Amino acid sequence: LHTPRNLLVTGGAGFIGANFVHWIAANHPNVHVTVLDALTYAGNRASLNGVDPNRLTFVRGDICDRTLAERLLHEHGIDTVVHFAAESHNDNSILDASPFLTTNVTGTYTLLEAVRRERDEHGRDIRFHHISTDEVYGDLALDEPRKFTETTAYNPSSPYSASKAASDHLVRAWHRTYGLATTISNCSNNYGAYQHVEKFIPRQITNILAGIRPKLYGQGLAVRDWIHVDDHCDAVWRILTHGRVGETYLVGADGERSNIDVLRMILSRMGLPEDAFDHVNDRPGGDRRYAIDASKIMRELGWRPRHADFARGLDQTIDWYRTHEDWWRPAKAATEEKYRLQGH
Numbered sequence: 001l002h003t004p005r006n007l008l009v010t011g012g013a014g015f016i017g018a019n020f021v022h023w024i025a026a027n028h029p030n031v032h033v034t035v036l037d038a039l040t041y042a043g044n045r046a047s048l049n050g051v052d053p054n055r056l057t058f059v060r061g062d063i064c065d066r067t068l069a070e071r072l073l074h075e076h077g078i079d080t081v082v083h084f085a086a087e088s089h090n091d092n093s094i095l096d097a098s099p100f101l102t103t104n105v106t107g108t109y110t111l112l113e114a115v116r117r118e119r120d121e122h123g124r125d126i127r128f129h130h131i132s133t134d135e136v137y138g139d140l141a142l143d144e145p146r147k148f149t150e151t152t153a154y155n156p157s158s159p160y161s162a163s164k165a166a167s168d169h170l171v172r173a174w175h176r177t178y179g180l181a182t183t184i185s186n187c188s189n190n191y192g193a194y195q196h197v198e199k200f201i202p203r204q205i206t207n208i209l210a211g212i213r214p215k216l217y218g219q220g221l222a223v224r225d226w227i228h229v230d231d232h233c234d235a236v237w238r239i240l241t242h243g244r245v246g247e248t249y250l251v252g253a254d255g256e257r258s259n260i261d262v263l264r265m266i267l268s269r270m271g272l273p274e275d276a277f278d279h280v281n282d283r284p285g286g287d288r289r290y291a292i293d294a295s296k297i298m299r300e301l302g303w304r305p306r307h308a309d310f311a312r313g314l315d316q317t318i319d320w321y322r323t324h325e326d327w328w329r330p331a332k333a334a335t336e337e338k339y340r341l342q343g344h
Protein backbone atom coordinates (compact mmCIF):
# COMPACT_ATOMS: atom_id res chain seq x y z
CA LEU A 1 0.00 0.00 0.00
CA HIS A 2 1.25 3.45 -0.94
CA THR A 3 0.07 6.61 0.83
CA PRO A 4 0.52 9.71 -1.33
CA ARG A 5 1.04 12.92 0.65
CA ASN A 6 2.80 15.24 -1.78
CA LEU A 7 1.60 14.85 -5.32
CA LEU A 8 3.11 16.36 -8.44
CA VAL A 9 0.35 16.50 -11.07
CA THR A 10 1.65 17.35 -14.53
CA GLY A 11 -0.92 18.79 -16.91
CA GLY A 12 -3.13 19.73 -13.96
CA ALA A 13 -4.62 22.70 -15.82
CA GLY A 14 -5.94 20.45 -18.60
CA PHE A 15 -9.21 18.55 -18.74
CA ILE A 16 -8.53 15.34 -16.79
CA GLY A 17 -5.71 16.80 -14.69
CA ALA A 18 -7.92 19.62 -13.39
CA ASN A 19 -10.73 17.20 -12.62
CA PHE A 20 -8.20 15.04 -10.76
CA VAL A 21 -6.99 17.98 -8.65
CA HIS A 22 -10.61 18.88 -7.74
CA TRP A 23 -11.30 15.22 -7.00
CA ILE A 24 -8.26 15.00 -4.66
CA ALA A 25 -9.27 18.23 -2.91
CA ALA A 26 -12.78 16.85 -2.34
CA ASN A 27 -11.82 13.32 -1.32
CA HIS A 28 -8.33 13.41 0.21
CA PRO A 29 -7.93 16.50 2.38
CA ASN A 30 -4.48 15.47 3.68
CA VAL A 31 -2.85 15.47 0.26
CA HIS A 32 -0.93 18.48 -1.06
CA VAL A 33 -0.83 18.95 -4.81
CA THR A 34 1.82 20.71 -6.87
CA VAL A 35 0.65 21.26 -10.45
CA LEU A 36 3.25 21.59 -13.20
CA ASP A 37 1.62 22.86 -16.38
CA ALA A 38 2.93 24.85 -19.34
CA LEU A 39 -0.49 26.43 -19.98
CA THR A 40 -0.48 25.62 -23.68
CA TYR A 41 -3.61 26.39 -25.71
CA ALA A 42 -5.17 23.39 -23.88
CA GLY A 43 -4.36 24.50 -20.33
CA ASN A 44 -6.40 26.97 -18.31
CA ARG A 45 -5.41 28.18 -14.85
CA ALA A 46 -9.08 29.03 -14.22
CA SER A 47 -9.91 25.31 -14.31
CA LEU A 48 -8.29 25.10 -10.85
CA ASN A 49 -10.25 27.99 -9.35
CA GLY A 50 -11.97 27.00 -6.14
CA VAL A 51 -9.25 24.60 -4.95
CA ASP A 52 -8.03 25.59 -1.46
CA PRO A 53 -4.81 27.58 -2.07
CA ASN A 54 -3.24 26.06 1.04
CA ARG A 55 -3.36 22.67 -0.60
CA LEU A 56 -2.33 23.62 -4.12
CA THR A 57 0.90 25.03 -5.52
CA PHE A 58 0.68 25.99 -9.18
CA VAL A 59 3.91 26.12 -11.20
CA ARG A 60 3.84 27.23 -14.79
CA GLY A 61 6.55 25.31 -16.59
CA ASP A 62 7.42 22.73 -19.19
CA ILE A 63 7.85 19.02 -18.45
CA CYS A 64 10.80 19.06 -20.86
CA ASP A 65 12.66 21.40 -18.47
CA ARG A 66 14.80 18.91 -16.58
CA THR A 67 16.25 21.39 -14.09
CA LEU A 68 12.77 22.53 -13.12
CA ALA A 69 11.48 18.96 -12.83
CA GLU A 70 14.40 17.92 -10.60
CA ARG A 71 14.03 21.01 -8.43
CA LEU A 72 10.28 20.49 -7.94
CA LEU A 73 10.65 16.82 -7.03
CA HIS A 74 13.34 17.61 -4.48
CA GLU A 75 12.30 20.93 -2.97
CA HIS A 76 8.60 20.10 -2.78
CA GLY A 77 9.30 16.69 -1.23
CA ILE A 78 7.22 14.98 -3.91
CA ASP A 79 6.44 11.31 -3.13
CA THR A 80 4.14 10.64 -6.10
CA VAL A 81 3.99 11.90 -9.68
CA VAL A 82 0.77 11.62 -11.69
CA HIS A 83 1.70 12.41 -15.26
CA PHE A 84 -1.21 13.78 -17.31
CA ALA A 85 0.64 16.45 -19.33
CA ALA A 86 0.45 15.72 -23.05
CA GLU A 87 -0.58 17.01 -26.39
CA SER A 88 -3.91 15.19 -26.52
CA HIS A 89 -5.79 15.94 -29.73
CA ASN A 90 -5.62 13.57 -32.70
CA ASP A 91 -6.63 16.18 -35.29
CA ASN A 92 -3.84 18.50 -34.15
CA SER A 93 -1.33 15.66 -34.38
CA ILE A 94 -2.29 15.13 -38.02
CA LEU A 95 -1.59 18.80 -38.81
CA ASP A 96 1.75 18.92 -36.94
CA ALA A 97 3.18 16.02 -34.96
CA SER A 98 6.19 17.91 -33.65
CA PRO A 99 4.81 19.11 -30.27
CA PHE A 100 3.45 15.58 -29.70
CA LEU A 101 6.92 14.10 -30.01
CA THR A 102 8.43 16.78 -27.79
CA THR A 103 5.89 16.79 -24.99
CA ASN A 104 4.62 13.21 -25.03
CA VAL A 105 7.93 11.44 -25.69
CA THR A 106 10.75 13.75 -24.60
CA GLY A 107 8.63 15.20 -21.78
CA THR A 108 7.91 11.76 -20.33
CA TYR A 109 11.58 10.81 -20.68
CA THR A 110 12.59 14.00 -18.85
CA LEU A 111 10.28 13.27 -15.92
CA LEU A 112 11.48 9.67 -15.67
CA GLU A 113 15.08 10.85 -15.56
CA ALA A 114 14.27 13.44 -12.89
CA VAL A 115 12.64 10.71 -10.75
CA ARG A 116 15.67 8.46 -11.28
CA ARG A 117 18.06 11.22 -10.26
CA GLU A 118 16.10 11.99 -7.07
CA ARG A 119 16.41 8.32 -6.13
CA ASP A 120 20.10 8.03 -7.03
CA GLU A 121 21.27 11.32 -5.49
CA HIS A 122 18.94 11.62 -2.52
CA GLY A 123 17.73 8.06 -1.90
CA ARG A 124 14.09 8.97 -2.33
CA ASP A 125 11.90 6.53 -4.27
CA ILE A 126 9.11 8.43 -5.96
CA ARG A 127 6.06 6.64 -7.28
CA PHE A 128 5.41 7.50 -10.95
CA HIS A 129 1.96 6.97 -12.47
CA HIS A 130 1.69 7.45 -16.21
CA ILE A 131 -1.69 8.39 -17.71
CA SER A 132 -2.20 6.82 -21.11
CA THR A 133 -4.92 5.94 -23.54
CA ASP A 134 -6.62 2.93 -25.12
CA GLU A 135 -5.61 4.38 -28.49
CA VAL A 136 -2.17 2.76 -28.17
CA TYR A 137 -3.88 -0.52 -29.14
CA GLY A 138 -5.16 0.79 -32.47
CA ASP A 139 -8.76 0.06 -33.31
CA LEU A 140 -11.27 -2.78 -33.38
CA ALA A 141 -13.78 -3.71 -36.07
CA LEU A 142 -17.29 -2.46 -35.36
CA ASP A 143 -18.71 -5.96 -35.07
CA GLU A 144 -15.97 -8.09 -33.45
CA PRO A 145 -16.64 -9.29 -29.89
CA ARG A 146 -13.04 -8.65 -28.79
CA LYS A 147 -12.12 -5.77 -26.46
CA PHE A 148 -8.71 -4.38 -25.49
CA THR A 149 -6.96 -6.00 -22.52
CA GLU A 150 -3.59 -5.43 -20.85
CA THR A 151 -2.03 -8.00 -23.20
CA THR A 152 -3.35 -6.60 -26.49
CA ALA A 153 -0.48 -5.79 -28.86
CA TYR A 154 0.39 -2.12 -29.40
CA ASN A 155 -0.75 -0.90 -32.83
CA PRO A 156 -1.24 2.89 -32.74
CA SER A 157 -2.79 4.64 -35.77
CA SER A 158 -2.25 8.40 -35.42
CA PRO A 159 0.79 10.54 -34.61
CA TYR A 160 -0.87 11.25 -31.25
CA SER A 161 -1.41 7.60 -30.36
CA ALA A 162 2.05 6.64 -31.65
CA SER A 163 3.59 9.24 -29.34
CA LYS A 164 1.55 7.95 -26.38
CA ALA A 165 2.61 4.38 -27.23
CA ALA A 166 6.25 5.50 -27.22
CA SER A 167 5.79 7.13 -23.81
CA ASP A 168 4.28 3.92 -22.39
CA HIS A 169 7.31 1.96 -23.62
CA LEU A 170 9.67 4.44 -21.97
CA VAL A 171 7.86 4.06 -18.63
CA ARG A 172 8.11 0.25 -18.77
CA ALA A 173 11.78 0.43 -19.75
CA TRP A 174 12.60 2.77 -16.83
CA HIS A 175 10.87 0.33 -14.50
CA ARG A 176 12.68 -2.72 -15.80
CA THR A 177 16.11 -1.21 -16.40
CA TYR A 178 16.38 1.28 -13.53
CA GLY A 179 13.84 -0.15 -11.12
CA LEU A 180 11.61 2.94 -10.95
CA ALA A 181 8.31 2.42 -9.14
CA THR A 182 6.00 2.99 -12.09
CA THR A 183 2.41 2.15 -12.97
CA ILE A 184 0.43 2.88 -16.15
CA SER A 185 -3.27 3.24 -16.87
CA ASN A 186 -4.79 3.19 -20.36
CA CYS A 187 -8.24 4.73 -20.23
CA SER A 188 -11.04 5.08 -22.76
CA ASN A 189 -12.66 8.37 -23.89
CA ASN A 190 -13.41 10.71 -20.97
CA TYR A 191 -16.21 13.26 -20.83
CA GLY A 192 -17.24 15.86 -18.26
CA ALA A 193 -16.54 19.44 -17.16
CA TYR A 194 -13.45 21.43 -18.25
CA GLN A 195 -12.94 19.51 -21.51
CA HIS A 196 -11.56 21.64 -24.33
CA VAL A 197 -14.09 22.68 -27.02
CA GLU A 198 -11.98 20.95 -29.69
CA LYS A 199 -13.10 17.52 -28.40
CA PHE A 200 -16.22 15.78 -29.75
CA ILE A 201 -18.79 16.18 -26.94
CA PRO A 202 -17.93 19.74 -25.81
CA ARG A 203 -17.61 20.87 -29.42
CA GLN A 204 -21.16 19.80 -30.20
CA ILE A 205 -22.64 21.19 -26.96
CA THR A 206 -20.95 24.57 -27.38
CA ASN A 207 -21.80 24.68 -31.09
CA ILE A 208 -25.46 24.38 -30.17
CA LEU A 209 -25.09 27.02 -27.44
CA ALA A 210 -23.32 29.32 -29.94
CA GLY A 211 -25.87 28.79 -32.72
CA ILE A 212 -23.53 26.70 -34.92
CA ARG A 213 -24.70 23.37 -36.36
CA PRO A 214 -22.95 20.34 -34.81
CA LYS A 215 -20.38 18.61 -37.03
CA LEU A 216 -20.23 14.85 -37.48
CA TYR A 217 -17.16 13.26 -39.07
CA GLY A 218 -18.17 10.97 -41.96
CA GLN A 219 -21.26 8.89 -41.25
CA GLY A 220 -20.63 8.92 -37.49
CA LEU A 221 -20.40 5.14 -37.25
CA ALA A 222 -17.14 5.13 -35.27
CA VAL A 223 -17.57 3.86 -31.73
CA ARG A 224 -16.01 5.34 -28.59
CA ASP A 225 -16.14 3.79 -25.10
CA TRP A 226 -17.19 6.73 -22.89
CA ILE A 227 -16.30 7.08 -19.22
CA HIS A 228 -17.14 9.91 -16.84
CA VAL A 229 -13.95 11.74 -15.88
CA ASP A 230 -14.65 11.28 -12.13
CA ASP A 231 -14.58 7.51 -12.60
CA HIS A 232 -11.18 7.83 -14.27
CA CYS A 233 -9.90 9.96 -11.33
CA ASP A 234 -11.13 7.36 -8.88
CA ALA A 235 -9.38 4.61 -10.85
CA VAL A 236 -6.08 6.53 -10.83
CA TRP A 237 -6.30 6.89 -7.04
CA ARG A 238 -6.98 3.15 -6.63
CA ILE A 239 -3.89 2.40 -8.71
CA LEU A 240 -1.72 4.88 -6.77
CA THR A 241 -2.72 3.44 -3.42
CA HIS A 242 -3.36 -0.25 -4.16
CA GLY A 243 -1.81 -0.94 -7.57
CA ARG A 244 1.18 -3.18 -8.08
CA VAL A 245 4.39 -1.46 -9.18
CA GLY A 246 5.36 -2.28 -12.76
CA GLU A 247 1.76 -3.09 -13.75
CA THR A 248 -0.60 -1.67 -16.35
CA TYR A 249 -4.33 -1.29 -15.75
CA LEU A 250 -6.98 -0.66 -18.39
CA VAL A 251 -9.78 1.66 -17.32
CA GLY A 252 -13.20 1.74 -18.98
CA ALA A 253 -16.87 1.69 -18.04
CA ASP A 254 -18.60 -0.39 -20.75
CA GLY A 255 -19.74 2.82 -22.41
CA GLU A 256 -19.57 1.95 -26.12
CA ARG A 257 -21.63 4.25 -28.35
CA SER A 258 -21.43 5.35 -31.95
CA ASN A 259 -20.68 9.03 -32.58
CA ILE A 260 -24.01 9.52 -34.32
CA ASP A 261 -25.89 8.12 -31.32
CA VAL A 262 -24.05 10.46 -28.97
CA LEU A 263 -24.73 13.43 -31.23
CA ARG A 264 -28.45 12.58 -31.48
CA MET A 265 -28.61 12.33 -27.70
CA ILE A 266 -27.00 15.75 -27.30
CA LEU A 267 -29.37 17.31 -29.84
CA SER A 268 -32.51 15.87 -28.31
CA ARG A 269 -31.48 16.68 -24.73
CA MET A 270 -30.82 20.25 -25.83
CA GLY A 271 -34.26 20.49 -27.44
CA LEU A 272 -33.27 20.24 -31.11
CA PRO A 273 -34.31 17.81 -33.86
CA GLU A 274 -31.99 14.79 -34.04
CA ASP A 275 -31.00 15.60 -37.63
CA ALA A 276 -29.97 19.22 -37.01
CA PHE A 277 -26.27 18.64 -37.77
CA ASP A 278 -23.81 18.70 -40.71
CA HIS A 279 -21.69 15.86 -42.04
CA VAL A 280 -18.05 16.98 -42.44
CA ASN A 281 -14.78 15.39 -43.57
CA ASP A 282 -13.79 12.24 -41.74
CA ARG A 283 -10.45 12.09 -39.91
CA PRO A 284 -7.69 10.59 -42.13
CA GLY A 285 -6.91 7.12 -40.77
CA GLY A 286 -9.56 7.59 -38.07
CA ASP A 287 -9.97 4.68 -35.66
CA ARG A 288 -13.24 2.78 -35.99
CA ARG A 289 -13.84 1.47 -32.52
CA TYR A 290 -12.31 1.36 -29.04
CA ALA A 291 -13.57 -0.96 -26.31
CA ILE A 292 -12.00 -1.68 -22.93
CA ASP A 293 -12.12 -4.86 -20.88
CA ALA A 294 -11.59 -3.44 -17.37
CA SER A 295 -11.79 -6.73 -15.51
CA LYS A 296 -8.20 -6.53 -14.15
CA ILE A 297 -8.65 -3.27 -12.22
CA MET A 298 -12.10 -4.39 -11.06
CA ARG A 299 -10.85 -7.78 -9.88
CA GLU A 300 -7.48 -6.76 -8.41
CA LEU A 301 -8.24 -3.31 -7.05
CA GLY A 302 -11.99 -3.42 -6.50
CA TRP A 303 -12.59 -0.37 -8.68
CA ARG A 304 -16.12 0.17 -10.07
CA PRO A 305 -17.45 3.02 -12.21
CA ARG A 306 -20.03 5.05 -10.28
CA HIS A 307 -21.31 7.22 -13.11
CA ALA A 308 -22.55 4.45 -15.37
CA ASP A 309 -25.68 6.38 -16.42
CA PHE A 310 -24.40 8.09 -19.57
CA ALA A 311 -27.59 10.10 -20.19
CA ARG A 312 -27.36 11.57 -16.70
CA GLY A 313 -23.65 12.36 -17.05
CA LEU A 314 -24.34 13.97 -20.41
CA ASP A 315 -27.08 16.16 -18.92
CA GLN A 316 -24.71 17.29 -16.15
CA THR A 317 -22.05 18.04 -18.75
CA ILE A 318 -24.50 20.04 -20.90
CA ASP A 319 -25.51 22.01 -17.78
CA TRP A 320 -21.88 22.68 -16.97
CA TYR A 321 -21.21 24.20 -20.41
CA ARG A 322 -24.46 26.20 -20.21
CA THR A 323 -23.36 27.78 -16.92
CA HIS A 324 -19.65 28.20 -17.77
CA GLU A 325 -19.70 30.14 -21.01
CA ASP A 326 -17.02 32.46 -19.57
CA TRP A 327 -14.73 29.39 -19.39
CA TRP A 328 -15.20 28.09 -22.95
CA ARG A 329 -16.09 31.15 -25.01
CA PRO A 330 -12.54 32.54 -25.35
CA ALA A 331 -11.33 29.36 -27.15
CA LYS A 332 -14.37 28.82 -29.35
CA ALA A 333 -13.86 31.00 -32.43
CA ALA A 334 -10.22 30.00 -33.02
CA THR A 335 -11.08 26.30 -32.58
CA GLU A 336 -13.88 26.47 -35.15
CA GLU A 337 -11.71 28.41 -37.58
CA LYS A 338 -9.00 25.75 -37.37
CA TYR A 339 -11.58 23.05 -38.05
CA ARG A 340 -13.04 25.01 -40.97
CA LEU A 341 -9.62 25.03 -42.66
CA GLN A 342 -9.45 21.21 -42.31
CA GLY A 343 -12.95 20.69 -43.70
CA HIS A 344 -14.08 19.50 -40.27
Ligand code: NAD
Nearest residue numbers: 011013014015016038039040042043062063086088189190
Ligand atom coordinates in the same frame (compact mmCIF):
# COMPACT_ATOMS: atom_id res chain seq x y z
P1 NAD B 1 -5.66 18.28 -22.28
O1 NAD B 1 -5.14 18.57 -23.64
O2 NAD B 1 -7.00 18.79 -21.89
O3 NAD B 1 -4.62 18.81 -21.19
C1 NAD B 1 -3.24 18.69 -21.33
C2 NAD B 1 -2.56 19.61 -20.31
O4 NAD B 1 -1.13 19.41 -20.42
C3 NAD B 1 -2.82 21.09 -20.56
O5 NAD B 1 -3.12 21.75 -19.36
C4 NAD B 1 -1.49 21.60 -21.14
O6 NAD B 1 -1.24 22.97 -20.82
C5 NAD B 1 -0.50 20.68 -20.46
N1 NAD B 1 0.75 20.54 -21.22
C6 NAD B 1 0.88 20.28 -22.55
N2 NAD B 1 2.19 20.26 -22.89
C7 NAD B 1 2.90 20.49 -21.76
C8 NAD B 1 4.28 20.56 -21.47
N3 NAD B 1 5.22 20.40 -22.42
N4 NAD B 1 4.66 20.81 -20.19
C9 NAD B 1 3.73 20.98 -19.21
N5 NAD B 1 2.40 20.93 -19.44
C10 NAD B 1 1.99 20.68 -20.70
O7 NAD B 1 -5.59 16.69 -22.14
P2 NAD B 1 -6.55 15.67 -21.36
O8 NAD B 1 -7.67 15.29 -22.24
O9 NAD B 1 -6.81 16.18 -20.00
O10 NAD B 1 -5.59 14.40 -21.26
C11 NAD B 1 -4.70 14.26 -20.16
C12 NAD B 1 -3.95 12.95 -20.30
O11 NAD B 1 -4.87 11.88 -20.35
C13 NAD B 1 -3.12 12.85 -21.57
O12 NAD B 1 -1.91 12.20 -21.25
C14 NAD B 1 -3.96 11.98 -22.50
O13 NAD B 1 -3.16 11.27 -23.38
C15 NAD B 1 -4.64 11.08 -21.50
N6 NAD B 1 -5.94 10.51 -21.88
C16 NAD B 1 -6.96 11.33 -22.28
C17 NAD B 1 -8.21 10.79 -22.56
C18 NAD B 1 -9.38 11.66 -22.97
O14 NAD B 1 -10.44 11.13 -23.28
N7 NAD B 1 -9.27 12.97 -22.94
C19 NAD B 1 -8.40 9.41 -22.48
C20 NAD B 1 -7.33 8.60 -22.07
C21 NAD B 1 -6.11 9.17 -21.77
Ligand code: TDX
Nearest residue numbers: 088089090133135189198199200203215216217222259
Ligand atom coordinates in the same frame (compact mmCIF):
# COMPACT_ATOMS: atom_id res chain seq x y z
O1 TDX C 1 -16.39 17.56 -34.33
C1 TDX C 1 -16.12 16.36 -34.24
N1 TDX C 1 -16.94 15.46 -34.85
C2 TDX C 1 -16.72 14.12 -34.81
O2 TDX C 1 -17.51 13.35 -35.37
C3 TDX C 1 -14.97 15.87 -33.51
C4 TDX C 1 -14.04 16.83 -32.83
C5 TDX C 1 -14.76 14.50 -33.46
N2 TDX C 1 -15.60 13.65 -34.11
C6 TDX C 1 -15.38 12.19 -33.99
C7 TDX C 1 -13.96 11.71 -34.20
C8 TDX C 1 -13.90 10.50 -33.26
O3 TDX C 1 -14.41 9.36 -33.93
O4 TDX C 1 -15.71 11.86 -32.64
C9 TDX C 1 -14.84 10.85 -32.12
C10 TDX C 1 -14.15 11.40 -30.88
O5 TDX C 1 -13.23 12.41 -31.28
P1 TDX C 1 -12.29 13.17 -30.21
O6 TDX C 1 -13.13 13.87 -29.21
O7 TDX C 1 -11.30 13.96 -30.98
O8 TDX C 1 -11.61 11.97 -29.41
P2 TDX C 1 -10.66 10.73 -29.85
O9 TDX C 1 -9.98 10.97 -31.13
O10 TDX C 1 -11.47 9.48 -29.69
O11 TDX C 1 -9.53 10.81 -28.68
C11 TDX C 1 -9.91 11.06 -27.30
O12 TDX C 1 -9.96 9.87 -26.56
C12 TDX C 1 -8.73 9.20 -26.36
C13 TDX C 1 -8.95 12.04 -26.65
O13 TDX C 1 -8.90 13.25 -27.40
C14 TDX C 1 -7.57 11.42 -26.54
O14 TDX C 1 -6.70 12.30 -25.84
C15 TDX C 1 -7.68 10.13 -25.77
O15 TDX C 1 -6.44 9.48 -25.75
